[in-house]
């Protein structure tokens with residue numbers, strides 16, 4: 005089965021092998037050296053002042069950022085399940101918040117965000133996805149961060165980049181916290197989360213430390229000494245070091261360029277097949293197609309062609325399907341998926357089969373500049 009869901013992504017064989025060593029104790033010079041090297045690589049991909057690794061899924065890091073970086077009131081952006089989650093976390097901790105809600109194909113409106121922070125001076129943190137995976141859209145986070153900081157530099161900008169870091173270069177100039185997770189673009193098993201932090205976020209952490217397990221200040225202090233407050237996720241950190249070394253040896257910018265070409269070529273190929281791209285501002289991490297045949301197409305792909313793609317959740321169940329571009333996806337995998345979609349459309353009497361999908365993918369991926 006070709007796993008082409010936008011998380012989890014398949015773990016490459018060399019990374020699985022790297023994680024297959026004997027158990028290391030986490031309080032040893034041997035593991036601390038691995039931890040130090042991983043931190044260095046992580047800082048390189050993050051391009052931020054510091055970073056933290058947490059033994060948790062991405063949602064744990066979202067929770068950690070909400071409780072540690074919002075001291076008064078949050079502004080949350082909800083264009084889908086993951087944006088909605090920030091609001092649910094605020095609610096769970098009785099943190100006041102305002103939510104700007106959009107349809108799942110619609111990115112945040114910069115003007116509206118600005119209006120909100122101008123009207124409500126109690127807002128001290130904004131929570132937004134870089135890519136909202138529910139519909140595969142890209143929010144204008146850099147623009148929002150820049151404009152908000154120009155008005156009030158003390159508003160903390162927290163971005164969930166779980167399906168963006170490792171996919172594309174993110175301008176972190178005005179971003180205070182950038183969340184990522186192991187099972188998406190880093191092609192690792194789930195349950196390791198990472199947070200990049202700006203110096204101003206670190207200052208804010210120090211003002212009023214919060215939480216116990218997710219106390220980011222005490223965690224950061226330990227991690228600066230190349231250890232962790234609690235037992236480190238040793239195996240996953242060894243995996244993270246291996247994948248970051250691999251991406252670094254390819255060149256992070258080359259990985260981003262390749263992902264972009266793959267995403268754009270896929271988009272062209274599926275448009276050529278007569279399909280419709282769902283989000284108004286598609287992200288590069290996945291291609292989301294809007295079609296009422298979504299579940300039938302996914303079923304044909306799974307049972308006849310051994311391709312596992314993701315569907316939609318909630319009101320988009322049966323209305324969309326999503327193809328992953330994160331990680332080191334091979335061109336034959338994406339071509340196979342596109343060809344399978346064309347075959348499925350033919351089976352459903354939606355179009356003829358003439359190989360247009362793969363031809364368009366190949367043309368756009370390899371022949372055009």
Ligand SMILES: *Cc1c(COP(=O)(O)O)cnc(C)c1O
Pocket residue numbers: 011061062063064086133135136137164166167185188194
């Ligand atoms: C996958 C994902 C998460 C985190 O999910 P976990 O299941 O907690 O790892 C958060 N935000 C986005 C945008 C995601 O795609």
